[in-house]
Amino acid sequence: MDLTTFLIQCLNAFQYGLLLFLVASGLTLIFGIMGVINLAHGSFYMIGAYLAYALAPVVASAIGGGFFATLLVGVVLSVVFGYLLEWAFYSYLYERDHLQQVLMTYGLILVFEELRSLLVGDNVYSVEIPQVLAGSIPLSEVMTYPTYRLFVSAICLVLVGAMFWVFARTRLGMMIRAGASNREMVQSLGIDISFLYRVVFAAGFALAAFAGMVAAPVSTVYPGMGGEVLIICFVVVVIGGIGSIQGALVAALLIGFVDTFGKVLVPGAAGVMVYLAMALILLWKPDGLFKAG
Amino acid sequence: MAKSVEYLLEAEGIHAWYGSSHVLHGIDLRIARGQTVGLLGRNGMGKSTLIRTLLGHVTQRDGRISFFGEDCSHARPHQVARMGVAYVPEGRGVFPNLTVRENLIMAARPGRDGQNDWSYERVLDRFPRLTERLTNMGNQLSGGEQQMLSIGRALMTHPDLIILDEATEGLAPLIVTEIWNVIADIRESGIATLIVDRDFRRVLAHSDHALVLQKGLSELAGPAADVANDPALTGLLGV
Incomplete structure (x- = not known):
């Protein structure tokens, strides 16, 4: 592998890892803070990708459109949808055991897949890369790297930074962390924990949907994409340490690199590399890299 | 709302259950503004349950609870807190x-009447030991510092x-005295308190009123001095 190829693979791995983090962070927060195992989290990613596909013509005819306008409308819709979903379904799951959580959230997967099939159909679609980002950046005389992928990495990095800032520096972040350790005390300090949960859930939903939206132009939009991402995200959450957002970031990047370089270096065993990595890490640290406090 | 607001807290006929076990059997409790009330009783007599019920944490409850004349019988914990009630829990x-x-x-948040005098700086001034520990995590503190x-x-x-609730539990005698000094200061500053503590003599010395629970019922109640001299007291506390 020459240096340019190596660099390209690194960029790909980085971008994939960051996208994974956006999905996995919501999954780990919803588990770490609300104690809910959300199997439908992959569906949120799928919903995002389909939103990017289905909203584009609507947004185009309504306000002149463009990819970024679609993205913005999609994010607003996801926050609203996530908020309603928590109110209608997830808020009933908090005090219940994991079996009931798994049953309901698995049921939601079926509902979302069926709705997707009814509303958009079962075909594979592609989403166009926006004009301004359609080009490539030359890396060497013969190799180039698509601008859109750099854009994805950049916007993910901005979101990761924003997320860590909210989490570490703002009072909202402190309340969320406090809620993860002592729910009753948070309430007795005058904080409406139901509302806090709803906000966290809506944010988790929106992050997953956003990841789906920005991934759509590079990965195409297809049935079953939610299930694939869900499994990988569980790997990320388990490696990172359930409930730990720092752990999720490290694990997502690690999986991004293992998966990308696995495909290049040992194409025959690419499918198992990620799980092999998980097994090795869990042998070394059974609770994951960062155990949530 | 013709209700008088002379009382900060009025609770009448409080019942509470944990599952099928009936823990509180109709307790009345009143706290006036700025008043200190001691809550006594042996272990398992319902002190913590009464507190958690008043705070809205026990959902299987019955009876009438109001803060400042406003009905909070069905209020959720954060709503009770926003009525101006703070909780220093056991543990x-x-x-x-x-x-x-x-x-x-x-x-941090301003009080019901917009009072804003307990700033971050003032709290650290009152508890200088915390100043040295600002960047430590909560679980790296000693028991006294946590309190x-x-x-x-x-x-x-x-x-x-x-x-x-049990503010001095498990602390060294010197720290216990310091906590009681803090409680006295709080009382001095006009904030009402409801105190549960094992050291009933100190509770009675620091309180205006006292209430002794036995098996989920209020067996003895009145001015702290009267309760302290009541011959039934030692029997109720098992001392």
Whole structure:
């Protein structure tokens, strides 16, 4: 592998890892803070990708459109949808055991897949890369790297930074962390924990949907994409340490690199590399890299 | 709302259940503004349950609870807190995964009447030991420091009533005295308190009124001095 190829693979791995983090962070927060195992989290990613596909013509005819306008409308819709979903379904799951959580959230997967099939159909679609980002950046005389992928990495990095800032520096972040350790005390300090949960859930939903939206132009939009991402995200959450957002970031990047370089270096065993990595890490640290406090 | 607001807290006929076990059997409790009330009774007689019921944490409950004349019988815990009630729970309730500074500022809010005098700086002034520990996590503190943090955090919400459940439990005698000094200061500053503590003599010495629970019922109640001299007291407390 020459240096340019190596660099390209690194960029790909980085971008994939960051996208994974956006999905996995919501999954780990919803588990770490609300104690809910959300199997439908992959569906949120799928919903995002389909939103990017289905909203584009609507947004185009309504306000002149463009990819970024679609993205913005999609994010607003996801926050609203996530908020309603928590109110209608997830808020009933908090005090219940994991079996009931798994049953309901698995049921939601079926509902979302069926709705997707009814509303958009079962075909594979592609989403166009926006004009301004359609080009490539030359890396060497013969190799180039698509601008859109750099854009994805950049916007993910901005979101990761924003997320860590909210989490570490703002009072909202402190309340969320406090809620993860002592729910009753948070309430007795005058904080409406139901509302806090709803906000966290809506944010988790929106992050997953956003990841789906920005991934759509590079990965195409297809049935079953939610299930694939869900499994990988569980790997990320388990490696990172359930409930730990720092752990999720490290694990997502690690999986991004293992998966990308696995495909290049040992194409025959690419499918198992990620799980092999998980097994090795869990042998070394059974609770994951960062155990949530 | 013709109800008088002479009383900060009025609770009448409070019943509470944990599952099928009936823990409180109709307790009355009144706390006036600025008043200190001691809550006594042996272990398992319902003191913590009464507190958790008043705070809205026990949902299987019956009876009437009002704060400042406003009905809170069905209020949720955060609504009770926003009526000006702060809680220093048994076990202190310090967030282990937040720093001392974060434990304090996450709770800050002005009081019911907009009172804003317990600033972050003033709380640290009152508890200088916390100043040296600002960047430590909650679980890195000693028991006494955690207790000061828990009380400081309660003050940051500018309450009209602070409920202290076993505030001196498991602390060294010197620290216990310091905590009682803090409680006296709080009383001095005009904030009402409801105190549960094992040391009934100190509770009675620091209280205006007292209430002794036995098997979920209020067996003895009245001015602290009267309760202290009541011949039934030692029997009720098993001392």
